[in-house]
Amino acid sequence: QVQLIESGGGLVQAGGSLRLSCATSGLTFSRYTMAWFRQAPGKEREFVVGIGWADGGTYYADSVKGRFTISRDNAKNTVYLQMNSLKPEDTAVYYCAADTRPRTGTLPYQYAAWGQGTQVTVSS
16 A cells, blocks of 8 residues: 655754655655645644656745755655755644645645654744
8 A cells, every 4th residue: 555654853943954755655656746744733734845746846835935845766766855944833743745646736635645744843
């Protein structure tokens, strides 16, 4: 079955960096659009960034543009999220999501598979 396993979360000071990884199995990774969402306590899950399989195009939420970078390694079946210049408002559980749609969608229902999430905490 499809499995997505996130790693790389942790506690970091404001201005610091983290790199999240999402290792996948049970799917033809090169034919899946991958995305990162996040959910802070008491808030809805929100889109962060996605990378489509059809053209490799990326789409970022305005709140992370210029600070976060998504990349994928089709040979390793893994997607990454490099997060720089972190802010306290970036604190959330970060989820990896996958779907066969050719391009990035920004809504949770558009993704069929999800990881268990990894906590990112940014202290001020």
